[in-house]
Amino acid sequence: MASEIKFYKDYFIEFYIRLDAKVQEKIEYVFKLIRTVDRIPEKFLKHVAGTDGLYEIRIQYMSDIYRIFCCFDERSIVILFNGFQKKTPKKEIEKGLKLKQEYYNNK
Numbered sequence: 001m002a003s004e005i006k007f008y009k010d011y012f013i014e015f016y017i018r019l020d021a022k023v024q025e026k027i028e029y030v031f032k033l034i035r036t037v038d039r040i041p042e043k044f045l046k047h048v049a050g051t052d053g054l055y056e057i058r059i060q061y062m063s064d065i066y067r068i069f070c071c072f073d074e075r076s077i078v079i080l081f082n083g084f085q086k087k088t089p090k091k092e093i094e095k096g097l098k099l100k101q102e103y104y105n106n107k
Contacts, residue, residue, distance in 0.1 A: 005078045015083035026061045069096030
């Protein structure tokens with residue numbers, strides 16, 4: 001079952017438009033995988049340890065790694081929250097969890 005991708009507010013879009021075109025292309029490639037493949041390799045989508053349903057989409061371009069937090073809604077919708085570059089700092093995980101909670105509270 002393929003997934004639909006939705007964006008929660010403008011958090012992801014604000015991150016995305018600041019990126020280099022080549023990084024944007026790589027993100028679009030990973031999004032296409034998410035939309036079309038039933039079992040997405042952990043290399044691209046991974047549960048964030050110690051969280052309740054927060055996932056990170058992982059994009060590697062050259063030596064840089066970009067992460068986009070998301071969750072599943074109704075088992076087939078990926079809701080994209082914040083994105084950032086580098087390792088997963090605790091404050092970004094906290095922000096992702098906050099946005100996830102905000103999304104479900106406003107649903």
